[in-house]
Amino acid sequence: MKAAVLREVGKPLQIEDVKIGKPGPHEVLIRTAAAGVCHSDLHFVEGKYPFPLPAVLGHESAGVVEQVGSEVRTVKVGDHVITCLSAYCGHCEVCLTGHMSLCTSPDTKRGKGDEPRLFREDAGASTMNQFLNLSSFAEQMLIHEHACVAIRRDMPLDVAALIGCSVTTGVGAVIHTSNVRAGETVAVIGCGGVGLAAINGAAIAGAGRIIAIDRIGSKLNLAKHFGATDVIDASADDPVKAVMDLTGGGVHHSFEAIGLKQTAEQAFRMLRRGGTANIIGMIPVGTTIELHGADFLGEKRIQGSLMGSNRFPVDMPRFVDFYMSGKLKLDEMISRRIPLTGVNEALEELKTGELARSVIVFDH
Structure with a gap:
């Protein structure tokens, strides 16, 4: 072969x-x-x-x-x-x-x-x-x-x-790893395949506000189609400040879908008190991230997510049904x-x- x-x-x-x-x-x-x-x-x-x-x-x-x-x-x-x-x-x-x-x-x-x-x-x-x-x-x-x-x-x-991979990773991080609930606020850093899936998953989960962050305009436009309510051009604005301004204090859940030190740190910094940052991207081996220790007094959390914490024999047929019913946007990806x-x-x-x-x- x-x-x-x-x-x-x-x-x-x-x-x-x-x-x-x-x-x-x-x-x-x-x-x-x-x-x-x-x-x-x-x-x-x-x-x-x-x-x-x-x-x-x-x-x-x-x-x-x-x-x-x-x-x-x-x-x-x-x-x-x-x-x-x-x-x-x-x-x-x-x-x-x-x-x-x-x-x-x-x-x-x-x-x-x-x-x-x-x-x-x-x-x-x-x-x-x-x-x-x-x-x-x-x-x-x-x-x-x-x-x-x-x-x-x-x-x-x-x-x-x-x-x-991308759908199970992105949607799974939202519904399994971070357990996003209806009405909560979400920020997604990086609007590639995994990031778009996370945005779509947040929309399916009923998130009240979904903020997409990227440096490429075409991807931000695509993010709107996948369910983003707000977009931030990271090449023009400070993403953390922009998220804080939009939400009046930060998001309940953030998802880093790039795999960089800077964006992982931003994902944590844009949380509200009690919020959870999820690192989906593959940060290169040997790279460390730095966080402000005092932020943990606000019960902020940071965690990894591997393949969306999946139960794929159950999840994947359901995702197929989501696509067939029009809830999951895959053709556009x-x-x-x-x-x-x-x-x-x-x-x-x-x-x-x-x-x-x-x-x-x-x-x-």
């Missing part, structure tokens, strides 16, 4: 012929229909987060089940599925206490002595590392059954792919559809911050 491989940090991905194994007892072979090009992929390409190489990248995808292992009970051949990078085992402490997105059990991966899921036959059957349990920049994926969920057949798969060979151009475009999402579409 064709796959986009990262062999060296800072270098373009290479389109290569990669071999894929047969499903083990709890594994599923999926024909990839679409894969979103996410800013998280770029973090690994740039080396801001280390990962063993070579690796087939990609982690936001949807497809059709082609084969299932002997013990698989959650999906069947022919099912349309959305994948999720936060694979869960179902029996560790975090899973049993309802925090499936935090599962790191090795049970969802193949052991060191097992044949790899991905490999290059012409390189002496050398291992090709699987990226975030998925590796979706490829024509097929071989994954644990607890890394995908079946969805209704009338959901377009190119749009469904976005639910696999896709800037363009591209072939696998366009992946490097899409990664370069992410650096400018101009586009919301490029989606790789596999024509089979």
Whole structure:
């Protein structure tokens, strides 16, 4: 199969012929229909987060089940599925206490002595590392059954792919991690795919005021369509002061969807007393943030959110229903559809911050 491989940090991905194994007892072979090009992929390409190489990248995808292992009970051949990078085992402490997105059990991966899921036959059957349990920049994926969920057949798969990461991360951070309630105020810093999803999620949750913050006018215009009631151009205004002026003292919930020291600190500073700042963006390894200690006397909180604190087998079918009923805006999030060979151009475009999402579409 064709796959986009990262062999060296800072270098373009290479389109290569990669071999894929047969499903083990709890594994599923999926024909990839679409894969979103996410800013998280770029973090690994740039080396801001280390990962063993070579690796087939990609982690936001949807497809059709082609084969299932002997013990698989959650999906069947022919099912349309959305994948999720936060694979869960179902029996560790975090899973049993309802925090499936935090599962790191090795049970969802193949052991060191097992044949790899991905490999290059012409390189002496050398291992090709699987990226975030998925590796979706490829024509097929071989994954644990607890890394995908079946969805209704009338959901377009190119749009469904976005639910696999950005939507689940953004909407989930709002409704699960921070538990936004009707009438509360929300600020979202960064209006890329994840930020737009957080804005949309806040609208669905009934937030009374939703403030979108970005430096790019076109993204702020898009944010209004996704549910923002107010927008702040961060290139012209001090975002913290602007939020304080708009709300008369700060927001109940802020969401940082970029992954920068400065914006993480701003997310905390724009809170009202008792407010919660949620860091969704991937702040580079080794970066520290600074907060004023006295602010904690106002019961202000800052917390992380991994993949929207999801319960994806339940969440994703519901998000599909939200889309089909018109509540979740996904079509507008896709800037363009591209072939696998366009992946490097899409990664370069992410650096400018101009586009919301490029989606790789596999024509089979």
